[in-house]
Amino acid sequence: MPHEVIMPVLGMAQDSGLLVTWQKAPGDAVTAEDVLFEVETDKSTMEVPAGADGYISALLAEPGEDVPTGQTIAIISAEKPQAPTMQPAAKPVAQADTPVTKPDAPAPRPPQARKAEAPAGDGRVLASPKARRLAHQAGLDLNRLVAAGHPQPYRAVDIEVLKDLPVAGRNGPDIAPGLFQITASAPRAGTDEFLAWMLEDGGISIAATALWASFAAGAMRRAVPDAGDLTVMLSDLTGATGAVLNPDKTRLLHQVAAPTDAADIVLRDLTGSPITGLRLSADATPVLSIASDGEWLRLSLDFTTGQLDDAAAIALMSGFAERLADPLHHLL
Structure with a gap:
């Protein structure tokens, strides 16, 4: 039966x-x-x-x-x-002695397990228990998948999609959704004294951005060990001013020019302006900004979860600030 x-x-x-x-x-x-x-x-x-x-x-x-x-x-x-x-639910099925199939039964077809459904009117989100458990453990809100238009019901694999979605408000209301920022400071004397020493001792004039590009690539390579070639795009308030390939692996005076449309990190120089900090919309790559504030260089790193995880971002910013504090030590 x-x-x-x-x-x-x-x-x-x-x-x-x-x-x-x-x-x-x-x-x-x-x-x-x-x-x-x-x-x-x-x-x-x-x-x-x-x-x-x-x-x-x-x-x-x-x-x-x-x-x-x-x-x-x-x-x-x-x-x-x-x-x-x-078939869709309609009337309750008859008792056990009723034939299981009907003469006009439609041809077999697989269940629509991933059929996209509109959210329920009462705000319910369709998700498997495992997906809910994984979201809860990671501190994630399934409603963000709904807002992004991702089809319901949600399964465990959808939690990976959720992790990559922009998160509004993580760093306060002034930051664009999904854009995170780390700030730091470094003594300006480190850069100034190194450039002055190069000029006085060897008669070599080096742009500060060349030194910073080398340090930015070196810090990023340390933070992301599997990074291959690294292109650093140089920028100011008006936009891109150039790009260099692997500046941490070349001499400061012989950095290799690279296309600006394939950057791995943007180095934004704000030292020629009165701006000491800014928060803009998300860029296609992490953006490392340097601003001047008296005897200090104010540093900020803007990134998204798809570009750097928290540990890598912290390591990048820490390594960059340490290099700026003592350039000669890190170059030697």
């Missing part, structure tokens, strides 16, 4: 359950312990087992449907069915 799987009652005041996704397709073999589907109600999601050994003869609801509790939504038969079906 076929086994009927009903929509369970998961809450005291519940009269229906929202079918999130099927874990099995029509015709699949199942055991009683196998998870058959996921259902959401009262802000929670549960995995519901098949409850019997056999084969899926019929799935009588589609993901995204709100099915009344107690209504049969699947039928499991002891023998493999000749024409397993799937």
Whole structure:
């Protein structure tokens, strides 16, 4: 005799359950312990087992449907069915002696496990328990996937997408969503004294940006050990002024020019302006800004989660500031 799987009652005041996704397709073999589907109600999601050994003869609801509790939504038969079906929930299925399939049953088709559904009117988010658990452990909000238009229901793999989404407000309301910033200071004397020493001792005039580009690439290579060639784009308030390839691996006077459209990091020189700090919209690459403030150089690193993780960003900024404080030590 076929086994009927009903929509369970998961809450005291519940009269229906929202079918999130099927874990099995029509015709699949199942055991009683196998998870058959996921259902959401009262802000929670549960995995519901098949409850019997056999084969899926019929799935009588589609993901995204709100099915009344107690209504049969699947039928499991002891023998493999000749024409397993799937159809939207309509009327409750008749008693056990009713034939499992109808004469005009449609051709078999797989369940629409990734069918995109609009968010429920009460703000519910369709997600598997594992996805909710991973999001909770990572401190992530599934509603950001909804806002980004990512199709529901959400599975564990969607948490990786969520991690890469911009996060509004992480560094305060003045920073563009998803743009993070680290600030630091370094004594200006380090740069000034090194450039003066090069000029007096060897008659060599070097632009401060050449020194800073070398240090920026060196700090980034230390923070991101698997980095290959690094292009540093030089910029000021008006935009790009040039780019150099691997400046940490070449002499300061022989840095190799590179295209400005393939930068790995932007070095923005603000020392010729009265600006001592700024927060702009996200760039395609991390931006390291240097501003002048009396005897100090004010440093800021703007980046997104897709460009640097927190540990790498901190290491980059720390390494850059340390190099500026004692240029000769790091060059030698």
